[in-house]
Amino acid sequence: MEIRELTCINCPLGCQLKVTMEGKEVVSVEGNTCRRGDTYARKEVTNPTRIVTSTVKVSGGKVPMINVKTQNDVPKDKIFECVRALKGVTIQAPVRIGDVVVANVAGTGVNIVAAGNVDAA
Amino acid sequence: MESYDLIIIGGGPAGLAAAVAARDNGIESILILERDKDLGGILNQCIHNGFGLHTFKEELTGPEYAARFIAQVKERGIEYKLNTMVMDISSDKVVTAMNRQEGMIMLQAKAVILAMGCRERSRGALNIPGYRPAGIYSAGTAQRLVNMEGFMPGREVVILGSGDIGLIMARRMTLEGAKVKVVAELMPYSGGLKRNIVQCLDDFGIPLKLSHTVIDIEGKNRVEAVTIAEVGPDRKPIPGTEERYTCDTLLLSCGLIPENELSRSAGVEISPITSGPVVNDSLETNIQGVFACGNVLHVHDLVDYVSQEASAAGRNAADYILHGHGENAKQVEILPQGGVRYTVPKYVRPEEMEDSLTVRFRVGDVYKNCAIATYFDDQLISRRKRPVMAPGEMEQVVLQKAKLAEYPDMKHITIKIEEA
Numbered sequence: 200m201e202i203r204e205l206t207c208i209n210c211p212l213g214c215q216l217k218v219t220m221e222g223k224e225v226v227s228v229e230g231n232t233c234r235r236g237d238t239y240a241r242k243e244v245t246n247p248t249r250i251v252t253s254t255v256k257v258s259g260g261k262v263p264m265i266n267v268k269t270q271n272d273v274p275k276d277k278i279f280e281c282v283r284a285l286k287g288v289t290i291q292a293p294v295r296i297g298d299v300v301v302a303n304v305a306g307t308g309v310n311i312v313a314a315g316n317v318d319a320a
Numbered sequence: 321m322e323s324y325d326l327i328i329i330g331g332g333p334a335g336l337a338a339a340v341a342a343r344d345n346g347i348e349s350i351l352i353l354e355r356d357k358d359l360g361g362i363l364n365q366c367i368h369n370g371f372g373l374h375t376f377k378e379e380l381t382g383p384e385y386a387a388r389f390i391a392q393v394k395e396r397g398i399e400y401k402l403n404t405m406v407m408d409i410s411s412d413k414v415v416t417a418m419n420r421q422e423g424m425i426m427l428q429a430k431a432v433i434l435a436m437g438c439r440e441r442s443r444g445a446l447n448i449p450g451y452r453p454a455g456i457y458s459a460g461t462a463q464r465l466v467n468m469e470g471f472m473p474g475r476e477v478v479i480l481g482s483g484d485i486g487l488i489m490a491r492r493m494t495l496e497g498a499k500v501k502v503v504a505e506l507m508p509y510s511g512g513l514k515r516n517i518v519q520c521l522d523d524f525g526i527p528l529k530l531s532h533t534v535i536d537i538e539g540k541n542r543v544e545a546v547t548i549a550e551v552g553p554d555r556k557p558i559p560g561t562e563e564r565y566t567c568d569t570l571l572l573s574c575g576l577i578p579e580n581e582l583s584r585s586a587g588v589e590i591s592p593i594t595s596g597p598v599v600n601d602s603l604e605t606n607i608q609g610v611f612a613c614g615n616v617l618h619v620h621d622l623v624d625y626v627s628q629e630a631s632a633a634g635r636n637a638a639d640y641i642l643h644g645h646g647e648n649a650k651q652v653e654i655l656p657q658g659g660v661r662y663t664v665p666k667y668v669r670p671e672e673m674e675d676s677l678t679v680r681f682r683v684g685d686v687y688k689n690c691a692i693a694t695y696f697d698d699q700l701i702s703r704r705k706r707p708v709m710a711p712g713e714m715e716q717v718v719l720q721k722a723k724l725a726e727y728p729d730m731k732h733i734t735i736k737i738e739e740a
Contacts, residue, residue, distance in 0.1 A: 206518050212708045213514040232707070249519065250369045252381055253495065254467050262358075264470045266367040266383045275523065282495045296384055314367070315383035 248272035260292030280305035323428035330435035332361020334614025336389035341634025352400035360386030374624035438615040450537030459573035474569025486573025491520035602636035659737035
């Protein structure tokens with residue numbers, strides 16, 4: 200039996216959750232005051248994911264940098280790999296929201312896309 | 321003198337939403353004045369996601385959220401000037417501004433919407449002892465450097481203050497290869513959202529030290545180390561609890577202050593609690609035809625609420641321009657009590673107000689298992705239980721015009737926190 204402690208992020212209450220695990224199986228969730236806490240805890244201990252946002256350089260644009268993000272959430276342990284994949288990436292202006300910057304980042308099957316608009320200079 | 325029906329000071333989320341609403345309510349002649357080189361305001365440097373959950377039912381980054389409103393402004397052909405700094409607003413609504421193309425310009429407006437936003441509390445306002453080396457930045461300055469200019473302000477970082485921008489920058493600097501050693505917070509609770517504490521600090525193993533502050537900064541040319549110490553209930557450092565952290569950068573995330581120099585010189589009455597204008601239900605200040613919305617009015621935690629509030633300001637300014645309004649409408653004051661620090665608006669005009677009015681406020685402490693109670697004079701009107709309230713999260717009460725009409729002799733409305 201392994202016990203994981205988490206803080207629920209669904210509301211400002213921030214319940215301290217205690218998740219009891221048997222291997223990879225969730226045995227019980229305690230400390231939550233609503234169902235959202237239970238759902239959050241089960242996802243967070245079995246398959247935690249995050250949207251990753253960062254910036255890349257733009258050449259020939261009105262501004263030097265552009266906001267990019269993973270189009271969907273990616274496994275939490277891939278965050279650093281996603282950011283590393285952006286090192287040295289430069290894209291050419293003009294750029295529109297949704298343009299693919301890096302396809303299938305870090306083998307996640309998720310694309311990194313532009314999250315801002317940059318006009319050509 | 322060139323004239324416009326409506327001049328909006330600031331092209332951030334508040335100014336953009338106000339302009340769109342004013343146009344949609346019949347105002348053709350609108351000008352937005354923006355000092356930066358793009359519309360969108362501070363959203364352009366907020367590259368994290370989570371914006372727009374209420375407005376668009378999806379989680380956008382700051383630039384994406386801004387782009388939606390910028391598109392609405394452009395679709396409507398609303399006029400704007402960039403790189404233009406407003407120098408003065410007179411009480412008769414002459415706006416003096418400057419830019420490189422036109423030099424100094426003076427513009428007459430029928431109505432003005434103040435949407436200048438806020439700025440960060442600086443080191444000077446915090447009274448931190450120690451040297452004054454390079455390497456001390458407000459969290460927002462660091463955010464702009466990293467996200468918009470492409471510079472890293474430092475490699476080893478200590479953050480004072482657990483406001484959301486500080487938490488967001490702890491993650492951002494970590495992802496860019498910096499080592500964030502600690503976040504120190506003076507208060508016994510964080511000023512930031514739970515979600516940010518988990519996803520920006522816990523995810524990366526960055527410690528948050530509550531009831532701690534910076535008591536010394538070392539380094540003559542560049543920051544070399546800072547010392548933090550625990551504080552007691554009087555918020556004074558406790559001797560013997562000092563810890564020294566070597567670092568080259570100190571970020572400050574210690575609160576935001578509405579930017580009201582222009583409002584003050586125009587004669588707008590400013591609340592000592594919010595540092596923003598005192599307004600009535602139409603978000604109009606004590607000067608007729610001068611409205612305020614967004615972070616210049618009071619600091620918000622969600623941009624969705626800024627957009628809603630700014631839309632109301634735009635509608636109300638349009639109504640004022642087209643129809644004028646009653647000079648001597650009856651006003652009822654809203655009294656904040658028992659933990660409620662302030663309300664926006666402060667005054668309600670029962671006969672002039674829209675059908676429903678959202679009153680926003682903050683509480684002064686963390687309250688658990690309490691209720692928000694609304695009284696018309698001594699009569700309890702509504703009572704809503706809240707499992708938890710904290711100063712970092714804005715609360716609201718909705719007032720119905722029809723309900724107010726049932727109390728024609730009402731002297732004041734009271735909003736307070738009570739035991740549940």
